[in-house]
Amino acid sequence: MLDTLQRLPDDPILGLAAIARADENPDKVDLTVGIYQDETGLCPVFKAISEAQRQLTAEETTKAYMPPAGDANFTSGIQKLVLGDNSALIADGRVSAIQTPGGCGALRIGAEIINAAKPGARVWVSDPTWPVHIPLLGSVGLQFQTYRYYNPEDHSVNFDGMVADLAAATAEDIVLLHGCCHNPCGADLSLEQWGVIADMAEKQGFTPFVDIAYQGMGDGLERDAAGLRLLAERLPEMLVAASASKNMGLYRERTGAAIFLGKNADSAGALLSQATVAARKVYSMPPAHGAILAGKVFADASLNAVWKSELEEMCQRINGLRSQLVAKLAGVTDRDFSFIEREKGMFSFLGLSEEQAIRLREEFSVYMLNSSRINVAGVNSSNIDYLAQSIGNVL
C-alpha cells in the first residue's frame, strides 16, 4: 500500500538552501532561508536564553509532560508581549493563550478553532503571503480568497486594492494579517491603515487572525505590535499566532502561542478549552524546553532586560543593513532600490526577474528565491560589496 506514494518535490526554500550549502564558491552569499544571522553568518543563541538554560539545567527535576496549555510563565508573558504589559483586555480576562509548537503550531491550532466554529470558513490571505500559510490552514479544511497587498511596481502596500478586495469580506470570514515585518515583502501597514482595517472589521464583522512572527525585528517590540493592539482594543474577537522563534532565537525549540481574544472571560475560557482539545488531536502536549526558557526570560526582570537589549541590537543591525545595501546598490546601478530602507524585518523583494535571480545563483553563487526575495540578515560587511556588484552585473 505505502509503495503507491510518490516522492514529492523538495520544499522550494529548503531545497534552494541545501544547494547553497553545497556550493563551494568561497564568495557565495546565501539569502534564502528566513533565520536571523549575525555579522559572522551565525544564527546566535541569545545570552538571556543561554542564562535561562543554565538555570534550567541546574534546577530541572523531571521530564514529565507539560500541562496541555503549556508553561504558565510563557503563556502569560507572551500575551503581555503581544497585547502590552498593561493590557485592559488581559486584566478583564478576555484573553487566553495556549503554548504551541512554534508559530506554525499556533496557526494550525487557530485554524482548528476557526473550523470548529465554522467548518470550511473562508480565510482572506494577502497576495503574496508566506506560502506555508496555505497548507497550515488549508489542511484543516479552511478555504482561501486572496486580497491585493503588495504592489511590485512601487514596492509598497497596495492599500486601495486591499480595501477594495476586503470590502467583500463578511461576518462569516477570517482575514489573515501579518502583524509586522510582512513575509515575503517587508511592506507593512501604517497605523492609520490598521485603523481603516479595524473600521472595516467593525462594520462588516469579519474576524482578524494576526500572524506575528517577527515582533521586535522591524521597529521594536512595542511599535511592531501597535496595529494588532489597535484591532484588539476595538474588536470583540480576534485570533493571534505568536512565535518566539525569531525574537528569542528559539527556532528549533518550537516555541509559540495561539492567543484568543473573546467577547468576555467565558468565551476566552471556552476558546482555550477548544484549543486544548484541538491540540490533543494533533500532538497532545507542547514541547517544554523553549517555552520554559522563554517563560524565565519573561518572568525575570534582569533576564528580560538583557533579552530586550539583544533584540534591539538585532533590529538595529537589520535596519542598518537595509540602509547600507541601498547605498551600495546606488554605487553600481541607476535603478532605485531605496524601498529596501522603507521595508521592515528580514525580507524584501529586490524586484529582479526570475531569470536574473537564476543568473545570480548560477554565475555568482548569490542565492535568493526566484521571486528575488532576500533575507536581509544574511548580508554582512564581508559579502555586501560582492552582493551589490553581482546584482549590478545582472542588471
Ligand SMILES: Cc1ncc(COP(=O)(O)O)c(C=O)c1O
Ligand atoms: C510569516 C510567518 N509566520 C509564522 C512563522 C512560523 O514560525 P515558527 O513556526 O518557526 O515559529 C514564520 C516562520 O518563518 C513566518 O515567516
